[in-house]
Amino acid sequence: MKKITIVGGGASGTLLALNILKLGSEVPVTLNLVERSSRLGRGVAFGTENELHLLNVPAGRMGAFADDVGHFHAWLQERGLPYGPDYFVPRVLFGEYLRSIFATQITDGTNGVQLNLIDDEAIGLSPNSASADIILRSGEVLPSDKVVLAFGNFDPPHPNVPDLGFTAAPKYFRSPWDRTITEKISPDDSVLIIGTGLSMVDVVIQLTARGQRGRIYAISTRGLLPARHKLGYTYPSFYDEISGRARITDILKTVRRHIRNAHATGSNWRAVIDSLRPHTQQIWMDLPTNEKRYFMQHLSRYWNVARHRMPAEVGDVLDELQKYGKLAVLKGRLKDITYTDGVFDTEFSVIGEQGNIRTNAIVNCIGSECDYSKLDSGLVRDMLDKGVVCRDELRLGLNATPDGRLIDCKSEPSDIIYTLGTAMKGILWESTAIPEIRGQAHALAHRLVRE
Ligand SMILES: Cc1cc2nc3c(=O)[nH]c(=O)nc-3n(C[C@H](O)[C@H](O)[C@H](O)COP(=O)(O)OP(=O)(O)OC[C@H]3O[C@@H](n4cnc5c(N)ncnc54)[C@H](O)[C@@H]3O)c2cc1C
Known part of the structure; x- marks a missing residue:
């Protein structure tokens, strides 16, 4: 019996579990999904109950599955909700959608996977030679062949002033x-x-x-x-002009030239930025560390307002x-x-x-703390102390391979502990929104179940 434990049942953990259930397994699998808040599928983004808190991605692109990005919009339509694919709908509906498709999958069948929904907090991880034990606050221990850390967003740091x-x-x-x-x-x-x-x-x-x-x-x-969003514009990909470039200022010059061209040809700068989205992770991974640092220090604020x-x-x-x-x-x-x-x-x-x-x-509203050495999380502290995980070089998350295998303090990629979503920000830069997370969840499910 293969045992998989997912820590965190926000959007990332729920999407991963959903992909595992859909995929199914020929060998028996136990899947533990551990969520401390009793609010499966919600997390911080979709846990709001305020209908005025809107998604920042149009409904037509928020589908849970990379091969069916219109799935969320179809779900809204099936319920008679009056939103077009270009609407920015209340985030609470996306949380309901995730819970609803997860429940439907459980009803339809778990395909050889025994699912345990565990309402508890993971507070420690003890590595063994080819597995790991997840320790819960209740004292229960979950022996696991594979562990996925899907713990998402943490509270922001306090403002940087002398007296707190x-x-x-x-x-x-x-x-x-x-x-x-x-x-x-x-x-x-x-x-x-x-x-x-x-x-x-x-x-x-x-x-x-x-x-x-x-x-x-x-x-x-x-x-x-x-x-602000302005929909309805497109711009052709110019990735081949920046692929493999090692200097962020060269990339910036090219992007600026395309923005001028977009305006001259009746398109819009937003479409230029959006055309980079499928390639942003690769562009980031191709940059040397000093260029990534330069970006973080001088350009990331401008990128964030243009992109989010x-x-x-x-x-x-x-x-x-x-x-x-x-x-x-x-x-x-x-x-x-x-x-x-x-x-x-x-x-x-x-x-x-x-x-x-x-x-x-x-x-x-400074934004989620990403320096993991400063987090108020027993699990993270325990893992950092044991050296089973470490921060990435930019301290934006955890060190990992691009496909989510965590790298320990001896620089060894793990075959047991994985992550997805926000913890991968330092490695992939673009790793916090549903369009990226759904792809990661799909790929990781295959890896965990089929390998
Ligand atoms: C305010 C806000 C709005 C956003 N809006 C959008 C949007 O419109 N579109 C979009 O694509 N993206 C949006 N995002 C990005 C968003 O982060 C992701 O889409 C997604 O919600 C991340 O989900 P997650 O599961 O990785 O993290 P989270 O939502 O943070 O969920 C992590 C879960 O793990 C649980 N957890 C953590 N540690 C433990 C532990 N030790 N034991 C047990 N459980 C644990 C937490 O309780 C939580 O439920 C938004 C983000 C924020 C913060």
């Missing part, structure tokens, strides 16, 4: 996914959001929808908002809020945050000038 005393204040929210934000922040509170990416957008929309009267500020070092875009209607809401002074987007580097008598005083600097904002609440 303010983090104990009741209206400091370490994570934008905290479900008590609208309950604890009153409509008249002024709010500072640290970070100006898509999570900031979620928080602004959530507060506005329930009638926020207090002013909202959002700050980041560049003050850049995500670009918001639906246009959401952009319209943000414009209105800024026009009427309800939202101020600031550019600045945080210097200090203090908290006295219900008020946060945040000091920041921008090109030598000092500024300060006084607010009643702070929501941290």
Whole structure:
């Protein structure tokens, strides 16, 4: 009997389990899917219940299977939900979709795979010569021939200021996914959001929808908002012009030239960026480490706003809020945050000038912590201490082969421990969204079951 354990039942873990069940096995397989939150298939992205939190990929491209990207849209239609393939639908529906197709697969048959859904937290991993034991918080031990770490997104780090005393204040929210934000922040509170990416957008929309009267500020070092989606444009692939290039500035020049060409020929810069998507992982893997570092330091912010875009209607809401002074987007580097008598005083600097904002609440939207040595996770700490996993050289996730075999501290790729999704960011760069995760889940399922 082959035993496979998946740690994490967010989108990645659920998609992997689904692929294994679909594929089936001729030899008996036990599949353990361990999720600590009792919210299988949801995770942080699809766990929101707020209908205003929209997907940032059109419904027609969010299918669970790489060979049927329209599957999610077909599912919406079967339920009579009035969304076209170009709609950005509430994320909660995608969570329902994952749970629904997973349940259907279980009803249709698990094809020789015995599935155990385990409502618990994995807190340790003990390696054996050709297997590993996963230790659960309940004390149960899961002997496993193969382990997949699908633990996804972790809480953001606190803001980088000298005194973190303010983090104990009741209206400091370490994570934008905290479900008590609208309950604890009153409509008249002024709010500072640290970070100006898509999570900031979620928080602004959530507060506005329930009638926020207090002013909202959002700050980041560049003050850049995500670009808006504009659908309906295409651009031919020019990957052959950048394939194998080892300098990021050469690649940038080529991309800029194509953006100019796109505008001259009636297309759009977004289509140029999107045409790179199938090749982004290869482009990243071909770059030497110093070029990847250069990208992270100087270009990644611009890439992120161009690549991770918001639906246009959401952009319209943000414009209105800024026009009427309800939202101020600031550019600045945080210097200090203090908290006295219900008020946060945040000091920041921008090109030598000092500024300060006084607010009643702070929501941290810096983005998931990716330096695994700083994570508040017993399992990760245990694995790093034992040297069975280590961080990638850019500290964006874990070191692994491009197909997801984790590499230990002696640089040996494992035949037992695998990962997919966010932990692969340092290796593949583009590895956090469903279009990438569904491909990884499909390939990994084949490898785990058929090898
Ligand atoms: C706010 C937000 C919006 C997004 N929107 C989109 C979108 O519109 N389209 C898109 O394609 N992508 C989107 N993404 C990207 C998103 O990260 C992925 O699509 C996907 O949700 C990642 O799923 P995951 O399972 O890898 O991680 P997660 O969603 O973080 O799930 C990981 C799961 O593992 C569990 N877990 C962790 N550690 C343990 C442990 N030790 N024991 C047991 N369980 C554990 C957690 O409880 C969690 O349920 C979004 C991301 C965020 C943060």
